Amino acid sequence: MKANPLLLCSMGDPAGIGWPILKEIIENKRVYLKEKEQNLLKYFIVVGDLLKSDEKWISRYFEVLPISGKKFTVKELSLFLSKRNPRKQKPIFLALGHNSFELGKPNVHAALRSYIYFKQCLYLWQGLPNCALLTLPVSKEWISKTGKNFTGHTAELSKTYHQNGxxxxxxxxxxxxxxxxxxxxxxxxxxxxxxxxxxxxxxxxxxxxxxxxxxxxxxxxxxxxxxxxxxxxxxxxxxxxxxxxxxxxxxxxxxxxxxxxxxxxxxxxxxxxxxxxxxxxxxxxxxxxxxxxxxxxxLPKMRVSPDHGTAYLQAQKGEYDIKSVLVAMRLAWKWSLAWQQSFSSPSLSP
The missing domain is CATH 3.40.718.10 (Isopropylmalate Dehydrogenase)
Known part of the structure; x- marks a missing residue:
């Protein structure tokens, strides 16, 4: 039986453009996704906060699993997935907490939460088989203002795997x-x-x-x-x-x-x-x-992200293009299972 690829998604900066774009795709999946892709959403897992402005929406379109106040392990998530009703079609939302942020208004708290989402994703991603990672945009500038030494996703992934990503x-x-x-x-x-x-x-x-x-x-x-x-x-x-x-x-x-x-x-x-x-x-x-x-x-596992940043001004205005996030999801579904086979350590000529 062919394995189904898990796609783990970090929510990104909740004041930025990534989350509104993802909402648009999920809510209008029949418009943007092919039938096979819609079926793959049951293996799509978002890590983030239940936002005050979106809590009802999240509960409608996701199966919510609250994980705030504790270290949520790979074993716990694997057990949850194994016991899940296979007929359920909703994606999963791992809720780290409850928060309220205003789109287009960057701040230290939102940046810190985006960093926490990413670190939780990174931990789960390492331990889950057949899993790709989708990182929605964060702000290096604002994360640095929290005191975190963060120069970007690529550098963090390289340190995690002790590889030159x-x-x-x-x-x-x-x-x-x-x-x-x-x-x-x-x-x-x-x-x-x-x-x-x-x-x-x-x-x-x-x-x-x-x-x-x-x-x-x-x-x-x-x-x-x-x-x-x-x-x-x-x-x-x-x-x-x-x-x-x-x-x-x-x-x-x-x-x-x-x-x-x-x-x-x-x-x-x-x-x-x-x-x-x-x-x-x-x-x-x-x-x-x-x-x-x-x-x-x-890297031994697949990570993908849109090629744009947080775009706070566009988020505030509600002006955005979904294509890059959509292409990122599709590429993850296409390459995730083959990625680990593609990663090797060939003997290089001097």
Whole structure:
């Protein structure tokens, strides 16, 4: 019998855009989801707070399991799932508490709750078999104001699994891997020398397994005109060495290409390695619209999120696009069971 994929979802910042988008999808599932996807909602588990403004709505559309005031274990959740009536079609809401937040009004308390939702999800996700993790947007700025040392989901996941998790912005047209992530632009030239290329190689091999195809990969240069033969910088000499390393891993990679003109012909490639965040994400978001997602490669289990942030202003106005969250859910259902098989530790060539 084929296993059913569990999809565990962190509520994200309750003052942000993620929760209203999820509500829209759940309430109008017959509009947005295919019949098979609607059936998978019974294996969809949200971790968050019962919000005062939404408590009746949550009780209507979810099977609520209060878990506040105690450490809720993997064993307890597994037991609950095993005893659950298989005919029940509602998704599950694990309620950590009761709270009240105003959409579009970020604050320290909402940020701290979003961090707590994520940490509870992280604990459960590690122990549940056949389980993917969907993280709705949080604010690194506001979480940092709570005193937590939080630089993003990818970094937390990497620490949890003692792996170099690799951020990948994924779309059916193109995937972008920023080799350096959330750091000041002034630190990028030094940081490119610290990129863990063995992890990048494993991530690309994992993506090939998931997509079931040989990927054509491009690397962007750091400097204008790819360094102009050294006249505008020497970093490209180092990048060429790393391209040779990746080619030895049986990866079809070319470059480094000048970033200013590369995206005129991006359709010739499946994956692009960008040297820094905005170099890759600006064109990615122009290409993907609201349909891109963020996946964390080089981990043994699947994590996915929408490619946008908390968007407090749009949340306050009630203006949002559901596509990225919807695509994230669909990709999790598609790849979750195959993900663990795709993760391996191949012997890399020196």
């Amino acid at each position: 690799v951020m990948c912005m994924h779309h059916s047209k193109l995937s972008i891997i920023p080799l350096t992530e959330h750091i000041p632009i002034a630190k990028v030239p030094e940081a490119i020398y610290q990129v863990p290329y063995p992890a990048i190689a494993k991530a690309l091999l994992q993506l090939e397994t998931l997509k079931r195809k040989k990927l054509k990969i491009a690397m962007l240069a750091l400097n204008p005109h790819a360094g102009e033969g050294g006249a505008l910088g020497k970093e490209e000499d180092f990048l060429r060495e790393k391209i040779l390393f990746l080619q030895k891993q049986n990866l079809a990679i070319e470059g480094p290409f000048p970033a200013d003109s590369f995206f005129m012909n991006y359709k010739d490639y499946d994956v692009v390695l960008a040297q820094y965040h905005d170099q890759g994400l600006i064109p990615f978001k122009m290409i993907s619209g609201f349909s891109g997602v963020n996946i964390t490669l080089n």
